[in-house]
Amino acid sequence: MDDGNATEPSPELAGLLPLSEGRPASGGRIHDSVVRTIGAWILGARYKPGDVLPREDDLTESLGVSRTSLREAVKVLCAKGLLEARPRVGVRVQERKHWRLLDPIVLGWHPDLTADRELIIGLIEARRIIEPAAAELAARRGTAEDFDAIETAYLGMERAIPYDLAACCESDLAFHRALVDASRNIVLRNLIGAVETALRASFLLTTSLMENQAKTLSVHKAVLESVRARDTAGARSAMNRLLDLAEEDYRRVA
Amino acid sequence: MDDGNATEPSPELAGLLPLSEGRPASGGRIHDSVVRTIGAWILGARYKPGDVLPREDDLTESLGVSRTSLREAVKVLCAKGLLEARPRVGVRVQERKHWRLLDPIVLGWHPDLTADRELIIGLIEARRIIEPAAAELAARRGTAEDFDAIETAYLGMERAIPYDLAACCESDLAFHRALVDASRNIVLRNLIGAVETALRASFLLTTSLMENQAKTLSVHKAVLESVRARDTAGARSAMNRLLDLAEEDYRRVA
Numbered sequence: 001m002d003d004g005n006a007t008e009p010s011p012e013l014a015g016l017l018p019l020s021e022g023r024p025a026s027g028g029r030i031h032d033s034v035v036r037t038i039g040a041w042i043l044g045a046r047y048k049p050g051d052v053l054p055r056e057d058d059l060t061e062s063l064g065v066s067r068t069s070l071r072e073a074v075k076v077l078c079a080k081g082l083l084e085a086r087p088r089v090g091v092r093v094q095e096r097k098h099w100r101l102l103d104p105i106v107l108g109w110h111p112d113l114t115a116d117r118e119l120i121i122g123l124i125e126a127r128r129i130i131e132p133a134a135a136e137l138a139a140r141r142g143t144a145e146d147f148d149a150i151e152t153a154y155l156g157m158e159r160a161i162p163y164d165l166a167a168c169c170e171s172d173l174a175f176h177r178a179l180v181d182a183s184r185n186i187v188l189r190n191l192i193g194a195v196e197t198a199l200r201a202s203f204l205l206t207t208s209l210m211e212n213q214a215k216t217l218s219v220h221k222a223v224l225e226s227v228r229a230r231d232t233a234g235a236r237s238a239m240n241r242l243l244d245l246a247e248e249d250y251r252r253v254a
Numbered sequence: 255m256d257d258g259n260a261t262e263p264s265p266e267l268a269g270l271l272p273l274s275e276g277r278p279a280s281g282g283r284i285h286d287s288v289v290r291t292i293g294a295w296i297l298g299a300r301y302k303p304g305d306v307l308p309r310e311d312d313l314t315e316s317l318g319v320s321r322t323s324l325r326e327a328v329k330v331l332c333a334k335g336l337l338e339a340r341p342r343v344g345v346r347v348q349e350r351k352h353w354r355l356l357d358p359i360v361l362g363w364h365p366d367l368t369a370d371r372e373l374i375i376g377l378i379e380a381r382r383i384i385e386p387a388a389a390e391l392a393a394r395r396g397t398a399e400d401f402d403a404i405e406t407a408y409l410g411m412e413r414a415i416p417y418d419l420a421a422c423c424e425s426d427l428a429f430h431r432a433l434v435d436a437s438r439n440i441v442l443r444n445l446i447g448a449v450e451t452a453l454r455a456s457f458l459l460t461t462s463l464m465e466n467q468a469k470t471l472s473v474h475k476a477v478l479e480s481v482r483a484r485d486t487a488g489a490r491s492a493m494n495r496l497l498d499l500a501e502e503d504y505r506r507v508a
Contacts, residue, residue, distance in 0.1 A: 102445075126441040186350060187376040189351050
């Protein structure tokens with residue numbers, strides 16, 4: 001966790017990350033770029049779980065870096081659950097279940113999120129479990145103020161479509177965050193925080209399609225209206241429809 | 255996030271934290287103790303959301319620390335979402351929804367988790383949403399190896415009861431982790447990682463009761479058996495029963 005800011009996110013994701021994640025690294029740029037290179041090798045499946053990385057001497061030579069930089073980079077990648085140093089074996093790629101995949105820094109190393117079916121489909125599946133239940137709780141417990149926050153986010157999406165992709169993603173994210181806030185469950189709120197970067201990246205993948213935009217917008221509105229009407233079943237089913245659209249969109253880009 | 259290890263967890267929780275969280279702080283001990291003191295004030299509701307902390311001069315005097323230590327501490331608490339520095343207002347306690355409550359360091363400042371109904375009940379509610387669904391997925395997709403991991407954890411609980419409280423908590427945690435692993439959803443796996451310290455703390459609260467132990471053990475066994483039998487509905491309902499017991503236990507200590 002302390003190594004979290006030792007590297008900067010990749011340029012593609014940097015614009016998507018909250019400011020605090022994008023701050024300049026405390027380590028040097030060489031160290032950062034080694035971390036990012038090896039991180040991308042692993043996330044891009046050039047080295048797969050169980051694979052052993054090349055020997056230190058070969059790596060320092062091929063990457064053109066010092067032994068110290070390499071070791072520091074390996075330490076960061078171990079802290080993120082991607083690598084594991086094994087005596088007499090070398091440095092091995094960990095099983096995927098150990099990867100801190102939701103960590104904004106780790107996601108920033110991903111060379112191609114679109115291709116990572118397991119992550120995107122897993123994210124949609126997790127959302128199918130959590131968000132309809134959160135919508136139901138929001139319909140039951142949300143306050144007028146909570147509903148206003150959801151509406152503000154909805155109006156932001158409406159304004160942003162169809163021209164401003166980044167603003168639309170941010171408002172979409174704010175919509176889901178406000179909805180989970182309205183569930184008044186502090187643990188769910190924290191969990192949504194944990195998937196926020198992955199969510200933002202997945203919204204960016206699919207919003208760029210813009211095919212389902214009008215439909216997406218109207219289903220967001222249906223979620224808002226059912227929650228406000230305290231219609232728990234309606235809120236749950238509108239949220240399920242929203243996730244159906246997300247999955248459809250993803251299958252179109254993947 | 256980078257401030258995550260700037261303070262050590264409180265002694266009560268330190269033994270419960272994974273090794274990597276318990277490493278010595280990089281900051282000084284004075285700075286740590288200021289963070290922990292103010293953190294406990296906030297988590298223990300001595301200062302509530304919206305409250306403004308006393309002026310800097312008063313705080314440095316009452317805490318007997320330098321202005322630098324105090325400012326560093328406030329920075330850490332802001333990074334964890336507990337405080338917010340407002341020009342012309344001072345340092346204010348943030349709304350609870352902004353707190354990074356699941357962060358092991360933040361939980362470590364909590365003076366009395368048992369009393370934090372919102373957190374514990376929120377945790378059980380979130381578990382009711384996620385774990386029965388995860389159990390169903392585990393019954394559908396788990397491998398023989400996954401089921402062995404769940405069984406190993408179960409046998410660990412059986413061995414630890416009724417004498418070894420800490421070992422029982424660890425095995426209980428391992429049981430739930432293995433179950434979510436068996437769901438083969440990498441996002442759920444990461445989310446369980448995010449609540450792990452809170453889960454451990456809540457297990458410790460209720461396991462110390464040891465009243466429901468025999469029942470708890472038999473329901474864990476029922477979860478294991480239904481998952482292994484690929485009985486999705488049975489796995490879901492056994493997990494729901496497990497959460498009923500957890501809630502009952504908590505209401506008894508709270």
